[in-house]
Amino acid sequence: MAKHHVSATVNGDAVEFLCESEQTLLDCLRDELDLTGAKEGCSSGDCGACSVMVDGRLVCSCLVLGVEASGKSIETIEGLSDGEKLHPLQQKFLEHAALQCGICTPGFLVASKALLEKHPNPTETEIRYWLAGNLCRCTGYDKIIRAVIDAAAEMRGA
Amino acid sequence: MRYEAPDTIDAAVKLLAGEAGLARVLAGGTDLLVQMRSDVVSPDLVVDIKKISELRQVKEEAGGFRVGAAVTGAELKEHAKLPKAWPGLVEAANLIGSTQVQGRATMGGNLCNGSPAADSVPGLIAAGATATLVGPNGRRDLKVEDIMLAPRKLALTKGEIVASFLLPARPARSSDAYLRFIPRTEMDIAVVGCGVSLTLDPSGTCTAARVSLGAVAARPLLVEDAAKAIIGTKLNHAALAKLEAAARAACKPIDDKRGTVEFRIDVAGVLARRAALIAQERARKA
Numbered sequence: 001m002a003k004h005h006v007s008a009t010v011n012g013d014a015v016e017f018l019c020e021s022e023q024t025l026l027d028c029l030r031d032e033l034d035l036t037g038a039k040e041g042c043s044s045g046d047c048g049a050c051s052v053m054v055d056g057r058l059v060c061s062c063l064v065l066g067v068e069a070s071g072k073s074i075e076t077i078e079g080l081s082d083g084e085k086l087h088p089l090q091q092k093f094l095e096h097a098a099l100q101c102g103i104c105t106p107g108f109l110v111a112s113k114a115l116l117e118k119h120p121n122p123t124e125t126e127i128r129y130w131l132a133g134n135l136c137r138c139t140g141y142d143k144i145i146r147a148v149i150d151a152a153a154e155m156r157g158a
Numbered sequence: 159m160r161y162e163a164p165d166t167i168d169a170a171v172k173l174l175a176g177e178a179g180l181a182r183v184l185a186g187g188t189d190l191l192v193q194m195r196s197d198v199v200s201p202d203l204v205v206d207i208k209k210i211s212e213l214r215q216v217k218e219e220a221g222g223f224r225v226g227a228a229v230t231g232a233e234l235k236e237h238a239k240l241p242k243a244w245p246g247l248v249e250a251a252n253l254i255g256s257t258q259v260q261g262r263a264t265m266g267g268n269l270c271n272g273s274p275a276a277d278s279v280p281g282l283i284a285a286g287a288t289a290t291l292v293g294p295n296g297r298r299d300l301k302v303e304d305i306m307l308a309p310r311k312l313a314l315t316k317g318e319i320v321a322s323f324l325l326p327a328r329p330a331r332s333s334d335a336y337l338r339f340i341p342r343t344e345m346d347i348a349v350v351g352c353g354v355s356l357t358l359d360p361s362g363t364c365t366a367a368r369v370s371l372g373a374v375a376a377r378p379l380l381v382e383d384a385a386k387a388i389i390g391t392k393l394n395h396a397a398l399a400k401l402e403a404a405a406r407a408a409c410k411p412i413d414d415k416r417g418t419v420e421f422r423i424d425v426a427g428v429l430a431r432r433a434a435l436i437a438q439e440r441a442r443k444a
Binding site for chain 2: 054
């Protein structure tokens with residue numbers, strides 16, 4: 001079976017890659033495009049460590065086939081900072097020590113950014129529900145929630 | 159494995175009907191990709207139906223709505239009219255998985271995955287939804303309650319696809335609700351699910367109702383006796399007691415790690431009562 005030739009946009013750049021039908025978007029990002037920020041946690045859509053945006057929609061890249069990315073615009077954690085300048089969410093995660101081992105962090109950041117784009121001023125409850133599909137086994141979540149609340153305030157210019 | 163993404167439904171049907179090996183439809187992929195990764199299914203052909211515009215639309219039809227089978231939960235929630243018209247169904251679809259899963263998961267997939275615990279299926283059954291199927295022999299309509307026969311077993315023939323769901327027109331003072339029991343607040347599979355849709359007359363008497371239960375039998379159930387218990391009443395104490403009893407009588411659950419037979423039967427009654435009261439409250443304002 002011939003490989004699929006996929007053309008897509010990743011973090012604003014046109015990319016092309018070859019993939020097998022079975023390969024997930026996560027596999028393609030990590031193994032074909034060397035974008036290893038999205039992590040493989042569960043491969044079943046439960047942990048959110050592989051969260052990316054596809055055409056503006058937050059998804060688990062382990063539950064998307066690579067070939068489905070054809071013609072789509074993908075945003076990953078690698079596109080979050082502006083060069084050396086960290087995104088406010090990244091800065092606040094550091095300030096609040098909202099990570100320990102860091103495996104879940106790219107997924108939390110991508111998911112949090114998606115939330116704040118939709119709801120610039122979410123309540124704590126809204127943040128917790130929105131992030132229910134991102135699992136963290138280190139922090140107990142509280143510092144993550146504080147960091148998102150703080151980043152949201154900064155991004156609103158409050 | 160071959161991957162195809164046709165842009166017409168006829169091409170999709172032709173591919174599925176013509177495949178000698180194992181063929182699977184890919185909508186949101188939130189069940190299929192998990193099953194492929196864990197080697198539960200190893201399809202020879204996957205037909206991605208998301209490029210078929212008919213399957214990706216919500217449109218108004220005959221006073222109701224036609225919802226494409228590959229419309230995602232997030233899209234249902236963001237629709238201008240659906241969440242107000244069918245709040246229970248939209249809630250049910252949005253209880254499936256996380257925000258990430260909501261960006262992909264579809265009601266067509268939820269139905270065709272064939273799980274008795276599928277959240278949106280009791281919502282669809284309570285809504286009185288009719289599914290339009292397209293197959294090698296053309297189109298046909300089936301009530302949603304007649305599609306899933308047993309776990310992983312559907313009334314679809316080879317090559318047939320669920321294309322859309324028709325949510326019927328209904329009178330003023332109609333609404334619906336869906337509740338499920340899980341041991342936590344998010345990210346779990348229903349121990350029991352219950353959808354109730356009803357219509358009230360100007361005096362508040364229930365003139366029409368449908369009650370559906372999930373995860374308490376080998377397939378999602380339409381419980382006509384539960385509906386009869388509240389039709390013609392104002393959902394007073396006695397009617398609600400009858401509703402609870404009818405819901406419990408319909409249950410044929412299994413014991414598993416999520417819940418025991420006794421617990422599921424008991425909870426089915428509680429959820430039926432609560433969902434009916436929520437639907438009633440909403441219908442008063444609808």
